[in-house]
Amino acid sequence: MGISYCIEHQKRVKRKRVTNIEDIPEEVLKILNPSEIVRYEEAVPSISPSSHRGKLVALVGENQPDVMALLFVLERIRPTFRSSTSESDAMDA
Numbered sequence: 001m002g003i004s005y006c007i008e009h010q011k012r013v014k015r016k017r018v019t020n021i022e023d024i025p026e027e028v029l030k031i032l033n034p035s036e037i038v039r040y041e042e043a044v045p046s047i048s049p050s051s052h053r054g055k056l057v058a059l060v061g062e063n064q065p066d067v068m069a070l071l072f073v074l075e076r077i078r079p080t081f082r083s084s085t086s087e088s089d090a091m092d093a
Contacts, residue, residue, distance in 0.1 A: 001017070003018060018056045027074055039053075039057070043059060
């Protein structure tokens with residue numbers, strides 16, 4: 001799982017791979033069962049080296065496209081707006 005974040009002084013959006021379940025935003029945890037969040041090596045049992053080893057991944061069934069779409073929005077799009085807007089800015093828009 002990668003969570004996007006905004007670096008305001010650089011006006012850039014970056015992503016951070018998550019290694020601890022505590023780093024996953026609460027809104028993401030609301031749509032996934034704890035059993036759907038596993039380490040990369042549990043989901044992809046391979047001996048080949050990968051930069052994703054030790055990182056968390058979400059297992060979403062192919063019959064759950066709505067959950068996958070919402071997860072995409074919550075991981076990549078929503079976090080970039082969290083730090084860059086305030087309630088007053090949002091109300092002025």
